[in-house]
Amino acid sequence: MRYIKYVTFVVVALLSIAIGSAQEATGIRFFKGSFAEAQAEAQRQGKPLFVDFYATWCVPCKKMEKTIFTQPEVGAFFNAKFINLQLDAEAPENVEIAKKYKIEAFPTLGIIASDGKAIQINVGFMKADELLEMAKTAVGEVKGFDDLYKEYRAHPNDLKIQQELLTMAPRFLTTQDGMDAEKWVVRVRKIYKEYLSKKMADGSLINKKDYLIISNLGGDDADEVARVVEYINAHLDEWIAAVGEPAAYYVIEKNDERMLELVKKGDESYKTYLEKIRTDYKKAYDVIKFKKVTPYQKSVDYYGALYAIYKSKDVARYIQLMSSYLDGLGEDANAADYGIAAQSLYNAAGNKLTPADHKQAIAWLQKAIPSETVLMNKINFLVMAGDSYRELKDYKQAREYYNQAYGESLLMGDAEQAQQMIQASVVYKLSTLELLEK
Template sequence: MKMKRYIYALVALLMFVSPLYAQENTTGISFFKGTFEEALVKAKQENKPLFVDFYAVWCVPCKKMAKTVFTQEAVGKYFNEHFISLQLDAEKGENVQIAKNYKVVAYPTVAFIAPDGKALSVNTGAMNADELMEAAKIVAGESVSFEELYNKYKANNNDLDVQQQLLLKAPSFLQAQEGMEADKWVTRLQKLYKNYVAAKAPTKIINENDYKIILTLEGDDDKEHKQYIVDLINDHLDDWMKAIGKAPAYYIAEANDILAEDLAKDGNIKYKDYVEKVKNQYAKAYDVIGLKGITPYEKSKLYFDALYNLYKNKDVDGYVKAMQTYFSKMQDNLRAADYGKAAQNLYMAAGKSLKPKDHEVAIQWSQKALSQEDAVMDRVNYMVMIGDSYRELKNYAKAREFYNQAYAETLRLENMEMPQAMLQDAIKQKLATIELLEK
């Protein structure tokens, strides 16, 4: 029910490169050695559901589950008795289409599938042993299913315990729905979720399970309700942090920053209202994050004022000057992404109107980001940005140099065939454009 945001590079994925995924174990789940279709045949023969671990070889949480959850003796005993289990590299060969059929969009995803191929439950995200066992027992009929809980809810729509269980199971249930049926359930559950929050607010909702419900079901589309949730947490932040830790403070700051950034980029002066909240209403949340040498309010004011001026007035010179001040004051708080994002905003807000000196600044910022960045995809992003600026400066030799560096960097994505191919094709097109411009 969520997901968004622009990234300058042509592919945006959450990833970490890691070694081979497959492993053997003697006490955990015994995985079937064969294809998906062969596993379905075996499931029919033994009249058992199919358990499928959809993974990607680069996915660290996938590997963690494989090593710390699937290998547990209790997990293995239960799954080996009740399911035919299969691991599929979802980015390889025919598995790509199989993953699409079961709406696998992120990793890890584990699915329980009937012998006839119908999805029984699809669960996205890392799970610990207890969560995986609960999902398995629901499919096996040893725990209450989503449908049973929904019937209990309809029989007594004031039972908040039933509602909590229902909402905790909602994401995996929705993942298995399709088309109009999925839309119908999203509408129902959003209404239930909002009523549930209102019924438990302000203090009965302060617990780990309800925080998990908020994280999974609170989207960005309904800004009014998002604001309500942020204020709800903020009004009792001490209690929230006592129950959950620092995460609720970060939730408040992130949500407020996103609202301020969206308004600033839209040229809406109301972004200032959210900047003022940094030192007033949300001061405690921002203080939890902690900065050195600059206050959260000073940081926010510098950045969002600069952003507003750039997008609203197209004042590139003012933006560059303001960001230089921002960088000097942020010092030890700066990350590679801060420089990279500053350069991206130049491209996004001014584009073709950037002057040669602006491209030189963008190159400087992108190179600083590149020098501090280890993540392959981000490095490719910054190299492409630098190449684009050199192309606009008509320094085609340097543009080619950075495009080639970006291409070479993609070779490190050896276990990520699909994103690697997409990036390489895009870079080849940029190199071909350079050849045309040189003629």
């Protein structure tokens, strides 16, 4: 009986190993070793590198690892065509490599020639079909940017070629450096402007591909952005049918950005764009649902508060309107709303704040801190609260908030450079408290 049980156990264990190996084999097999070792292996096999630049704290990175890299079709292609490597971009031994390829956000997915030259760089989460398209383009199974640009030069009025070229442009531009980057940015901007004009004229702009092109390449030219906003707003029902509510949020985002820019300059013309919320852009803003307040009234209070403090440093008026704004949001107010209220107070008024102003900032921050989920924001809010308590000469409370900020920084994982900068700043603030207390 014991023998049978032992054999059964061994069979089950072997089956588990076999199943695990089979599952592993269906996805991408990643090289075990350093970047230099992977590059040497790529040179030996005559293949490019696929590098998953990740950070240990990055949630989309983990999602890609579990849901995209494990797919059989993805694994089959990448295992055949590339040497695949996962690289913790914030680990000390990889920092210089990350700098070389301008890794500033995660996930960043790079296809790199065996000689080290970047072929394709993509920032952000990618679906399986997007990842495969990127890979197939890199190995020449799908037309690359250079090929499409040649086709564009031969057929400058072919909108289909322009659409493919502009769709691929953001990834291509991330691989360019110095003068080459500047040259290609100018070329892409010129094509983009011409493309927009033609597609607006013939009414063929309203589709998902063109919306992504606008989202990725629009934004440098204020007049051009305004033109796109007006076009989307004028055809909002068709845009929403084609791409969903993001079309409405595009109008909202750009209008809000314009108001914010103007109020920070103390320019009263922001009210022109404020009025559009209940007139021209009402249908777009109607996608925002608050329990107690309308988007218009919310914006009246919020931008009115910012205008008061940036234009005339009227802190009392700012606090009155910002409090009205937060009260109007009610249950819809989140940590960011309270944190930004305090941050704007510091940014615009600075050393002109009275003890009562600091107490108000602390009250807002105390509502923001418990529910803030973004670690860097939470640390920032804690430090701001500590600063206000220091100004109030409540050094005990200031020390508690600084110490809590330092404690939160310990959770930053392998983001060592940022962690060290934050900790050095907090230690300095703590040391100044000792001098102030003497």
